[in-house]
Amino acid sequence: FTQMLRSAKKRDVLQLLRAAPEEMLPFVVEAAVAAQSLASLAALSDFLDFDKDPKLLLEKFLYAAAFSPRPSGELLHLVLDKLDGKQLAPEVQETGIVAIGSLVGKLCQQQLCGLQQEVERGVETILRRLRGAKEESEVVIYLLALGNAALPQTIPTLLGHAEDGPGAAAALSALRRFPAQHISGKVKRAMRRIFHQKKRSYDKTCRLAAAEVLLDNQPMPMDVINILLATREMETEMATLLLLKVQNNLH
Numbered sequence: 001f002t003q004m005l006r007s008a009k010k011r012d013v014l015q016l017l018r019a020a021p022e023e024m025l026p027f028v029v030e031a032a033v034a035a036q037s038l039a040s041l042a043a044l045s046d047f048l049d050f051d052k053d054p055k056l057l058l059e060k061f062l063y064a065a066a067f068s069p070r071p072s073g074e075l076l077h078l079v080l081d082k083l084d085g086k087q088l089a090p091e092v093q094e095t096g097i098v099a100i101g102s103l104v105g106k107l108c109q110q111q112l113c114g115l116q117q118e119v120e121r122g123v124e125t126i127l128r129r130l131r132g133a134k135e136e137s138e139v140v141i142y143l144l145a146l147g148n149a150a151l152p153q154t155i156p157t158l159l160g161h162a163e164d165g166p167g168a169a170a171a172l173s174a175l176r177r178f179p180a181q182h183i184s185g186k187v188k189r190a191m192r193r194i195f196h197q198k199k200r201s202y203d204k205t206c207r208l209a210a211a212e213v214l215l216d217n218q219p220m221p222m223d224v225i226n227i228l229l230a231t232r233e234m235e236t237e238m239a240t241l242l243l244l245k246v247q248n249n250l251h
Contacts (some may be wrong), residue, residue, distance in 0.1 A: 005035035013043035026060040031063035036073070041074050050086050058092050066099035070110065076103040076118045080125060094141045100126060100193070101145030108151065123151060130157070139167040146207070147174025151181050157192050162206075163199060172209035183217040196230065204238050215245055 005013055011167035013032055020028045029048075032040040050058060065079050070125065082095045104122045113119050126149070143161060146154045147170070155178070161171035172194070175187065194202055194210040202210075215225045224246060231239035 002031045002034045005031055005040050006037045007039075008039060010039040010042045010046075011250050013040050013047055017043060017047045019171055026057060029057065029061050030064040030162065033061065033068060036068070036072050036075055038074060041072075041078050045078055045081070048082060050082050050088060050092070056094055058088075059095050062092070062095040062099045066095075066102040068103070068106070071103050073112065073118050076100070076107065079103060080118060080121055080126075083125075089175050097126060097129065097141055097145045098148060101148030104149040104151070108149070113151075123149060123154065127154070127157065136166040138166070140170040143167045143170035143174055147177050150174075150177050152178070154186075155187065159187065162210075163190055163194060168194075168202065169205050169209065171212070172206055176209060176213055180217045183213060188214060188217070188223075192226075195227070202233060204235070208238060208241060211242055212245065213251055219249070 005016075006102050013035075017025070017028055017032065029044065032044050042207045046060070049060060062079065063110075065075055068075060074197070075126070079096065079099055088096070101151075104119050107113065107119055124140055127143045130139065130146075133139045133142060139161070145157065146158060155175070158171045158174050161167050162175065165171070175183075191210040191213045193199055195207050195214065197207070209225050215227065227242055228246065234242075
């Protein structure tokens with residue numbers, strides 16, 4: 001069905017979408033996203049109404065976009081346009097932001113970052129909404145989206161939230177997704193401050209994540225020693241996890 005949609009004209013895809021029974025419509029939408037032809041995306045653009053369509057159908061579209069293995073810039077453009085300036089249900093808004101992060105990350109993995117203006121627009125959309133977020137639950141969604149994108153220029157924002165802002169655990173989770181070449185001395189110094197609680201107290205999830213960033217990215221001997229020494233004063237479960245991590249690294 002997806003192969004057929006790839007060779008179909010816009011009017012034919014649009015006719016399929018409009019004629020599909022209600023129970024089949026999510027499948028047709030998913031197939032049209034998977035086809036990713038200019039015609040199928042144009043048909044989706046005309047068909048989907050984010051002001052009127054059911055929440056479940058919109059989420060199906062956004063999930064299909066987010067999980068697309070090799071997305072195109074046109075697909076990111078479609079998602080951005082559909083979300084831009086809309087007052088949406090919180091669930092749809094959250095799914096859309098996470099989808100934008102996922103699409104940006106996958107386009108950059110395909111070495112298309114510099115070739116797609118939509119990538120810059122997608123990152124700016126996430127950062128702008130993060131700056132305007134008032135609830136911690138909102139902040140966490142935007143930080144998760146930045147983790148999906150995994151772009152080096154967002155590391156300072158993630159570090160700020162990891163050390164001082166709301167959503168510290170989500171920011172640390174996002175930092176763990178970056179490859180070793182982006183875990184700089186500045187990042188490691190911040191991870192040491194979090195793990196050893198130099199600025200303030202952090203919960204064990206944050207401390208464990210900070211330790212894992214240090215241990216997973218060409219750890220310095222002194223970091224390993226200090227982490228091992230710190231396990232003496234930790235709860236048994238957390239201490240055991242860190243000891244196992246060190247042992248696995250040694251092996």
